[in-house]
Amino acid sequence: MDDNDQPTPDPVMARIIEAVQLGQSGTPTQARHLLTELWDEIGPTGDALHRCTLAHYLADLQDTAEAELVWDERALAAAADLTDERARRHDDDLRVRGFLPSLHLNLADVHRRLGHVGPAGEHLATARQLVDALPDDAYGDMIRAGIRGVAEALEAGSTRRLGTVPSAG
Numbered sequence: 653m654d655d656n657d658q659p660t661p662d663p664v665m666a667r668i669i670e671a672v673q674l675g676q677s678g679t680p681t682q683a684r685h686l687l688t689e690l691w692d693e694i695g696p697t698g699d700a701l702h703r704c705t706l707a708h709y710l711a712d713l714q715d716t717a718e719a720e721l722v723w724d725e726r727a728l729a730a731a732a733d734l735t736d737e738r739a740r741r742h743d744d745d746l747r748v749r750g751f752l753p754s755l756h757l758n759l760a761d762v763h764r765r766l767g768h769v770g771p772a773g774e775h776l777a778t779a780r781q782l783v784d785a786l787p788d789d790a791y792g793d794m795i796r797a798g799i800r801g802v803a804e805a806l807e808a809g810s811t812r813r814l815g816t817v818p819s820a821g
């Protein structure tokens with residue numbers, strides 16, 4: 653993308669963002685319904701940015717840790733299919749590497765809550781290794797704090813839900 657290019661408007665991303673905002677404004681059931689419908693439209697082989705973003709947010713709207721794990725795994729799988737070029741068509745500042753600390757943090761946390769100590773530790777280690785991809789801003793600080801919180805809970809053997817683990821970034 654050169655200096656004259658602008659990110660391409662993306663109606664699917666707009667729908668995802670609208671649904672996420674519904675969830676954040678106190679209507680998570682409606683947000684989950686809209687995102688699930690949109691997932692059905694996109695499908696498991698659709699646009700990787702759409703799948704990654706949608707699954708990342710949809711994981712946080714699940715009623716059980718088991719269901720959350722399924723969506724977190726889908727988000728990470730979609731990230732493996734995502735290219736920087738595709739991400740930059742949505743926002744020139746996006747890079748796939750910048751998604752990964754949050755995706756691995758969420759997987760570490762859900763595995764921890766399910767008592768899966770090994771996978772939790774592996775995803776936490778990966779999040780720590782990739783955290784340098786994050787900017788020194790509020791988002792980066794939130795993910796770094798989440799990594800510390802999950803690490804402390806994992807070390808303590810806690811499986812309770814943490815209120816401070818960031819949801820999708």
